[in-house]
Amino acid sequence: MTVREIIVEGLNGPQKHIVIERDDGSFVSFPANPENLNYVNIMQLVEAGELTIAPAEGG
Amino acid sequence: MAFITADRVKDTSTTTGTGNITVSGSAPFGYRTFSTVLSASDTFYYCVQGQGTSEWEVGLGTYVSSNQFARTTVLSSSASGSAVSFSSGTKNVFITLAATKTLQLDSTGNPVFTGVLAIANGGTNSTATPTAGTVPYGTGTAIAYSAAGTAGQVLTSGGTGAPTWSTVTGLGTVTSVNVSGGTTGLTYSGGPVTASGTITMAGTLAVANGGTGLTSTPANGALDIGNGTGFTRTTLTAGSNITITNTAGGISIASTGGGTPGGSTTQIQYNNSGAFAGSSNLTFDGTNLTSGGTVVMASSFKRNILINGNYLINQRVYVSGTATASGTYMHDRWKSTTTNSNYTFTQGTPDTTITIAAGTIAQIVEDKNVAGGVYTLSWTGTATARIAINGGTTSGAYAASPITTSSATAGQTITVEFSTGTLGKVQLEPGTIATPYEQQIYSDQLAQCQRYYYRQTATSGKYLRYGVGIISATSNLGQALVSFPVSMRLPSSYALEYSTVAMYDGTTISSATLVLDVDTVSLNSASLIATTSGMVPYRSALLIANNSLSSYLGISSEL
Numbered sequence: 067m068t069v070r071e072i073i074v075e076g077l078n079g080p081q082k083h084i085v086i087e088r089d090d091g092s093f094v095s096f097p098a099n100p101e102n103l104n105y106v107n108i109m110q111l112v113e114a115g116e117l118t119i120a121p122a123e124g125g
Numbered sequence: 126m127a128f129i130t131a132d133r134v135k136d137t138s139t140t141t142g143t144g145n146i147t148v149s150g151s152a153p154f155g156y157r158t159f160s161t162v163l164s165a166s167d168t169f170y171y172c173v174q175g176q177g178t179s180e181w182e183v184g185l186g187t188y189v190s191s192n193q194f195a196r197t198t199v200l201s202s203s204a205s206g207s208a209v210s211f212s213s214g215t216k217n218v219f220i221t222l223a224a225t226k227t228l229q230l231d232s233t234g235n236p237v238f239t240g241v242l243a244i245a246n247g248g249t250n251s252t253a254t255p256t257a258g259t260v261p262y263g264t265g266t267a268i269a270y271s272a273a274g275t276a277g278q279v280l281t282s283g284g285t286g287a288p289t290w291s292t293v294t295g296l297g298t299v300t301s302v303n304v305s306g307g308t309t310g311l312t313y314s315g316g317p318v319t320a321s322g323t324i325t326m327a328g329t330l331a332v333a334n335g336g337t338g339l340t341s342t343p344a345n346g347a348l349d350i351g352n353g354t355g356f357t358r359t360t361l362t363a364g365s366n367i368t369i370t371n372t373a374g375g376i377s378i379a380s381t382g383g384g385t386p387g388g389s390t391t392q393i394q395y396n397n398s399g400a401f402a403g404s405s406n407l408t409f410d411g412t413n414l415t416s417g418g419t420v421v422m423a424s425s426f427k428r429n430i431l432i433n434g435n436y437l438i439n440q441r442v443y444v445s446g447t448a449t450a451s452g453t454y455m456h457d458r459w460k461s462t463t464t465n466s467n468y469t470f471t472q473g474t475p476d477t478t479i480t481i482a483a484g485t486i487a488q489i490v491e492d493k494n495v496a497g498g499v500y501t502l503s504w505t506g507t508a509t510a511r512i513a514i515n516g517g518t519t520s521g522a523y524a525a526s527p528i529t530t531s532s533a534t535a536g537q538t539i540t541v542e543f544s545t546g547t548l549g550k551v552q553l554e555p556g557t558i559a560t561p562y563e564q565q566i567y568s569d570q571l572a573q574c575q576r577y578y579y580r581q582t583a584t585s586g587k588y589l590r591y592g593v594g595i596i597s598a599t600s601n602l603g604q605a606l607v608s609f610p611v612s613m614r615l616p617s618s619y620a621l622e623y624s625t626v627a628m629y630d631g632t633t634i635s636s637a638t639l640v641l642d643v644d645t646v647s648l649n650s651a652s653l654i655a656t657t658s659g660m661v662p663y664r665s666a667l668l669i670a671n672n673s674l675s676s677y678l679g680i681s682s683e684l
Contacts, residue, residue, distance in 0.1 A: 072640070074640050074654045074656065075602065075654075076642050076643065076644050076654060077642070077644055078644050081640070081642070081643050081644075081654075083640040083641070085638070085640070090624070091624060091625070092622065092623065092624035092625075092677075093621075093622070093623055093624065093638065093639070094620055094621065094622045095620070095621045095638075095639065095640045095641070096619065096620035096621060096641065097617075097619075097640075097641060097643045099617070099643070101617040101618075102617060102618055102619075102620070103618050103683075103684070104618070104620045104681075107452060
């Protein structure tokens with residue numbers, strides 16, 4: 067499983083997302099905003115040192 | 126007729142022989158005639174004495190008629206006690222005291238008496254001699270005397286026979302008397318008594334000794350009612366439709382309502398303006414409850430606030446026995462709460478029993494579904510559970526089914542968490558009673574799950590169309606709109622799950638990576654930004670499965 071941060075271009079400008087690529091080749095992605103529970107959970111794992119997020123290129 | 130004795134009564138007679146005596150009727154000077162003191166049939170003691178002879182006679186006479194009496198019984202005479210045959214000549218005749226009929230005192234003053242004195246005259250009608258130590262007793266006709274006892278004996282009745290003397294056994298001497306109340310609750314004062322005195326009792330007799338332990342004065346109608354340790358002295362409390370009237374020494378209980386069931390047999394009784402009534406529209410025959418009208422359900426009719434409690438919906442296609450990271454969802458609405466949690470199961474229809482082999486799984490009840498109050502969690506199987514209310518996290522010991530919560534605050538999430546064991550038909554419902562599992566229609570249960578997670582899978586078509594879209598100004602960027610079958614929980618919580626997808630612009634199919642366009646999400650749809658390649662700018666396009674039956678696209682809005 068790899069976790070990375072990406073920035074995509076939306077109609078109103080760039081958006082930051084977290085993308086998790088599972089070992090089976092499937093993906094999970096969600097907006098990287100504090101209102102998103104998935105994002106909050108990921109950040110807790112990062113703070114606990116249990117997860118590392120690859121930063122977005124140029125992000 | 127009377128027995129007469131009188132002083133100075135004397136006359137003379139010339140009567141001869143042994144017959145009646147006739148007197149002259151003329152008394153000597155200083156005497157009275159017989160007729161002045163006697164009447165016919167009177168008796169008296171007489172004496173006849175010849176004036177120039179030795180003839181004399183004393184006896185009991187009966188006055189026959191004036192101046193004549195019969196010599197009824199001769200007591201003594203000059204004829205050796207027989208009636209004297211008087212010779213001629215004048216005789217002195219007078220009333221006398223017969224020697225044998227006169228009670229006299231001897232020289233020492235004691236009465237000279239022969240025979241027995243009758244009971245009626247104050248005698249004993251007996252000649253018995255009271256020897257020393259005897260006691261007199263009645264025989265029914267006379268006074269007799271008992272035998273003499275010995276010292277220390279007491280008299281014992283012989284009934285109608287003679288009393289006897291008996292020896293009393295067990296003799297002893299009491300020198301001191303006292304009384305103790307022990308644990309009875311009673312107290313005594315005034316003791317010990319060593320000679321004479323009074324011991325006074327006080328206190329209250331305890332329940333253990335047959336008392337009440339109470340000292341209060343009973344009010345009218347008061348009863349002593351057991352309270353587990355003793356008695357409470359109280360009056361009865363009237364329940365509904367009952368009146369109680371307490372009087373001195375009595376309690377009257379009357380019914381003010383109720384009465385005879387209304388309607389006919391099998392009809393359910395209801396309160397019809399204070400009286401029982403029945404209706405053919407609601408009957409119970411001991412087996413079936415039948416309503417002929419409309420049954421109006423309360424809002425709590427849909428009791429189970431857990432979703433997918435029978436593990437019927439499995440949109441994520443969780444595979445039996447797969448170790449799962451904490452926070453990862455398995456069957457819909459159920460997520461692992463421990464690293465490497467897993468359970469095994471064989472999918473059933475409609476109900477599935479899972480076996481939690483390791484770790485724990487949980488479901489969070491959305492705050493909108495918590496009306497507040499006490500809830501009861503029940504399930505089948507050997508798994509144990511614990512509950513957190515008011516938005517808290519689970520902690521503490523696990524317990525077997527059923528579990529009742531303390532009062533939960535409305536609008537706060539509830540989390541139920543299960544540990545290892547078999548598990549099925551999980552239900553969390555208002556109240557303290559665990560009712561049978563509430564079965565859902567499949568489509569309803571799927572829709573309930575889809576509020577939190579919605580997945581399309583390409584199982585039936587390897588180029589499944591997930592949504593329609595358009596290519597942007599550049600060939601490597603597109604957008605696709607995905608609509609949801611039911612309104613999802615919270616757009617800001619959405620996460621996107623997918624595998625093996627592509628964009629298709631009518632000419633080219635090119636694999637794509639997807640993210641949600643945060644500026645387009647709603648309860649019912651979301652637009653996805655697809656990063657791809659080789660597309661024709663500004664051309665309409667489709668988001669599709671990329672030639673794979675394993676392809677899927679899911680939106681999560683779990684708690």
